[in-house]
Amino acid sequence: MQEFELVLSVATPGELAGTDLSPYDAACLGSPYCRRVEGNYAEALDLLPEAVSRLHAAGKKAYVASPATPREADLPHVGRLVDAAAAAGADAMEIHNMGVLRILREKGRPLPAHMGAYANVYTHLAAGVMREAGAVRVRPNAEVSLPEMGTIAREGRVEVELLVHGKIPLGVTDRCFLLTEPEETDPKCPKACREEHWLASRQWVLKSVGKGVLSGRDMCMLEHLPRLARDGFRVFRVEGLYESAAYRSEIGAVYREALSRAAAGGEYRVEGRWTDAVLRHSAKGLCNGYYFGTAGRKYVGTVLQDRNPEV
Numbered sequence: 001m002q003e004f005e006l007v008l009s010v011a012t013p014g015e016l017a018g019t020d021l022s023p024y025d026a027a028c029l030g031s032p033y034c035r036r037v038e039g040n041y042a043e044a045l046d047l048l049p050e051a052v053s054r055l056h057a058a059g060k061k062a063y064v065a066s067p068a069t070p071r072e073a074d075l076p077h078v079g080r081l082v083d084a085a086a087a088a089g090a091d092a093m094e095i096h097n098m099g100v101l102r103i104l105r106e107k108g109r110p111l112p113a114h115m116g117a118y119a120n121v122y123t124h125l126a127a128g129v130m131r132e133a134g135a136v137r138v139r140p141n142a143e144v145s146l147p148e149m150g151t152i153a154r155e156g157r158v159e160v161e162l163l164v165h166g167k168i169p170l171g172v173t174d175r176c177f178l179l180t181e182p183e184e185t186d187p188k189c190p191k192a193c194r195e196e197h198w199l200a201s202r203q204w205v206l207k208s209v210g211k212g213v214l215s216g217r218d219m220c221m222l223e224h225l226p227r228l229a230r231d232g233f234r235v236f237r238v239e240g241l242y243e244s245a246a247y248r249s250e251i252g253a254v255y256r257e258a259l260s261r262a263a264a265g266g267e268y269r270v271e272g273r274w275t276d277a278v279l280r281h282s283a284k285g286l287c288n289g290y291y292f293g294t295a296g297r298k299y300v301g302t303v304l305q306d307r308n309p310e311v
Contacts, residue, residue, distance in 0.1 A: 003234065003263070004236060005025045005235045006238065007028055008240045008252060009239050010027050010241070010248070011041065011065075012031075012039035013047060015241070015248070016051065018245035019240070020252065021055070022252075023253045024238075024252055028064070029052075029062060030064055032065045032067060032116060033209055033211045034210060036190040037193065038191070042065050042066060045081065048085060049087075049089075051088075062091055064085040064111075066095050067097070068097065069172055069211070070097055078103055079103055086110035091112070092137070094116045095113050095114065095115055095116060113130075117142070118169065119138065120141060121152065122148075130158070131156060138156070139163070139237070142168045142296065149233070153233075160233060160235070162236055163219050163237045165278075168239075168296065170296075171212065172213075176192070177208055178197060179192060192210060199216075207284075209241075217282070217297055217299075222258055222274060222304070229263050236255070254277050257274070258270075258271075278304070288300055
């Protein structure tokens, strides 16, 4: 049986609480969107040792996210974050910014570097530059197709991580869209981004998390896992940020079982209970189109298509 790694994104102790981690092989701790997220593992550095120890005790790897859009004033904190993650025994640092990758290198590379969703990995040339700077894993941008991802892995000579389920990260800024005053003085901060905010027209829907824009529909590759296994991909992400514990637990259970079956080879079919769980937690519908070279909000497939609502 082929081995694979299923990674969960989780930002805070509140998100971790109640989440069944048994389906996952690793968790990426912290929010890349905003340092002011309440309980953010990437900001509240004193929380890291306990969280990393908890994951290790459960047999899971612990990765730590860094800010996606650090400004000059954030760099001292980023340096402290690298030190704290290394001291806590984290297994890798998720990085979205070449400057942060340089900080890690200048500190002697105390942690392996994983390039995240906002690192602008569109080609094998970019992946190769990042590998030469110390990265061992990259997550290509959302618009990159599966054949292009294969080229990035092969020609860039680096491990590639794929999003298999959850909201697709589409954009990020260092200014919050939800506030009318500066973060430090606006009474809505930091709770505003914990509420649901949808940006919708008659034909599409997106989700705003303040400093980030995500797809409204959930990326779903459940139907296509055998292809991913055949193509040699081994690292898969479930985006759990801003979702419920039930979402993280139940979606993880579905993909653990499905990936195990796909990796084993032989007959593969999407179980009805998998479909029920996926649709129960995807109120705005499903998509996967970027992977297949079509519009991102499209769903390519047949098993879930008839039950996938149009938004």
